Amino acid sequence: MHCAEYRDLVAADVDRALTAEEAALVRTHVAGCPRCARVRADAEAFKRACRARSWIQPVPADVRQRLLAALDTEARPAGSTGGSGARRRPWTRLLLAGAIAAVLLLMVVPLRFSRTSPAVPAEPFATIVRDFKAVEAQAVALQFRTDSVDEMRRYYAQSGALDFPNTVPNLDPFGYRVEGGSVMQLGTKRSTLTVYRGPQGIILCHRILDPGMQPPPGGETVGMDTFYTVNGITICMHREGDVVCFMAVSLPRDEFIRQWTHATMHAA
Amino acid sequence: MADADRKRQEFAQIALPHMDHVYTAALYLTRNKEEAEELLQDTFLRAYRFWHQFALGTNCRAWLMTILHNGFKNRYREQHRDQPTVEFDEDVYDQDSAGGAERPRSNPEEIVLSHHLDDEIEHALRRLPVEFLEVVVLVDVQELTYEEAAAALSCPIGTVRSRLSRGRRMLEESLREYAEERGVVRRGTYALR
Numbered sequence: 001m002h003c004a005e006y007r008d009l010v011a012a013d014v015d016r017a018l019t020a021e022e023a024a025l026v027r028t029h030v031a032g033c034p035r036c037a038r039v040r041a042d043a044e045a046f047k048r049a050c051r052a053r054s055w056i057q058p059v060p061a062d063v064r065q066r067l068l069a070a071l072d073t074e075a076r077p078a079g080s081t082g083g084s085g086a087r088r089r090p091w092t093r094l095l096l097a098g099a100i101a102a103v104l105l106l107m108v109v110p111l112r113f114s115r116t117s118p119a120v121p122a123e124p125f126a127t128i129v130r131d132f133k134a135v136e137a138q139a140v141a142l143q144f145r146t147d148s149v150d151e152m153r154r155y156y157a158q159s160g161a162l163d164f165p166n167t168v169p170n171l172d173p174f175g176y177r178v179e180g181g182s183v184m185q186l187g188t189k190r191s192t193l194t195v196y197r198g199p200q201g202i203i204l205c206h207r208i209l210d211p212g213m214q215p216p217p218g219g220e221t222v223g224m225d226t227f228y229t230v231n232g233i234t235i236c237m238h239r240e241g242d243v244v245c246f247m248a249v250s251l252p253r254d255e256f257i258r259q260w261t262h263a264t265m266h267a268a
Numbered sequence: 269m270a271d272a273d274r275k276r277q278e279f280a281q282i283a284l285p286h287m288d289h290v291y292t293a294a295l296y297l298t299r300n301k302e303e304a305e306e307l308l309q310d311t312f313l314r315a316y317r318f319w320h321q322f323a324l325g326t327n328c329r330a331w332l333m334t335i336l337h338n339g340f341k342n343r344y345r346e347q348h349r350d351q352p353t354v355e356f357d358e359d360v361y362d363q364d365s366a367g368g369a370e371r372p373r374s375n376p377e378e379i380v381l382s383h384h385l386d387d388e389i390e391h392a393l394r395r396l397p398v399e400f401l402e403v404v405v406l407v408d409v410q411e412l413t414y415e416e417a418a419a420a421l422s423c424p425i426g427t428v429r430s431r432l433s434r435g436r437r438m439l440e441e442s443l444r445e446y447a448e449e450r451g452v453v454r455r456g457t458y459a460l461r
Contacts, residue, residue: 011433015407017414017425046436047408055409059291063305067287070309074316075276150411157413165326240325 001029003036010036014043016154121216124187124206124246125230132204132233132248135195142195145180152178156192159183163190164209164243171196176203186246204248211242275319283315283322286329289410290336296405297340299394307344311336330416333406337420392442400435403428408436 009026012018018026030036059067135142144155149170156166161183168178176198184193189208196203215226215237228235234252238245290311294304314335315322322331396404406417407428414432418425 008429008433011436012414012429015414015432017429042440043436046440050408055292056288057292057295058288059308063291063308064287066305067309067312070313071279071316074313075272150413154413157415165323167325167327241323243325 003033003039006030006033006036007039010040011043014040014047016151016158019158121218125216125228125235127186128204128206128235128246128248129231129233131193131206132202132250135204136202136250142180143182147177147179149178152181152194156181156183161190162192164207166192166207166243167240168194169205171198171203175199201250206246206248208244208246209242210244213239213244275316278324279316279319282324282328283312283319283332286332287312289329290332293333293336293405293410294340296393296401296409297336297398298344303344307336307339310339310343314339327412327416329410330412330420333410333412333416334420337402389443392439395442396435396438400431400438403431404435404439407432 006026006029009018009022010030013023013026030040144152146152146155149168149172153166153168156162156168168181171178176196179195179197179202181192181194184191186193186206186208189210191206191208194205194207196205215221216228219226219228219237221227226237228237233248233250235246235248238247287308291304291308294307294311295301298304298307311332315332318335322328393401393404402421403417406412406420407414412420414425414428417432418428421428
């Protein structure tokens, strides 16, 4: 191949969008070609700049209101005039609830309850707690370290080791930055373990493919989530289609909900 | 919970938080505020109608971008093909690349992150030919993977690679010209390659 043909691959390599074989081919060429090395250096700089720049433009308030009104019309049952029929919560309120729920979903926020949970089964919680303690003690070498959610997601996608689509939530708005992750086992299932770090310590997210898994006993189900407390660690089980997500945090549940509801209200 | 209520709640929780991203993509694609607003609304109404087709746990933003691009192709793409866009001459680029090896140069970050060039960066992006603009917006602005961008555009990953590579170089070239004109970098010091 000529340098010109390598250019597209160099850019894709910077984006970590090549197979291992393609990446090796490109890197071998770049190592011996000053011109393509400059191409790569510029591509890396451009990518850094793009990521550092804020591109996203907020929807103007009037446009947003018109869209929510149109969705209300769309969501109205056929034959309904929208007048005196069954009352539905407006989208604006659902949005706020959704923002909070998203944090709950992502961040293990249980609703307030104080009674003692009944006994929970050993697994998978013992493994989750063990992983949590090990990461907290920095006794685990993560397979891939990055502060970029996008790169973390690409790493999982390119690992070739997963049999399910994986998402990596962006918790930056809440002060938690991704630190890295690994592809590993959770019981008999292949899982991803993603680590976030913020002002209140770490958050661990395990994800596995298990279409039939039901919430184990001993938890408290709130909406779509079930919450457990094991050895002082709060763990939330949440299902997204066939994928089950366990999120673990060391904050007490009540403290956690107070902080994250506050953060969400200010972010909304 | 009734199915309709569950659908509304899921949609509010999963899809609506991407509203700003969809609007931004629509603005870049249509290069027109009114059309962007129409495309935004069309995208979310279609997404709501076909919410049952969204696979929970997958990337909702990528799914919304697929709907956005289908809507854009159906309604606006042809009319935007005729708009003036930047040209990219691979031969000139190669000469610059060969000669530029000895020249001092500034980092593209200086230009892309320069607050003096905010308007020019927006302008340069909007002047990209639509087929290149689409992939740059999806990958660099929306942070989709190549696979997700290829799915959104219904094209092979190889096409995403080549259009993204070329689109970025066109963007850099435009910005270099702006930067030199505005004195952000000295003329001739920003050799792209």
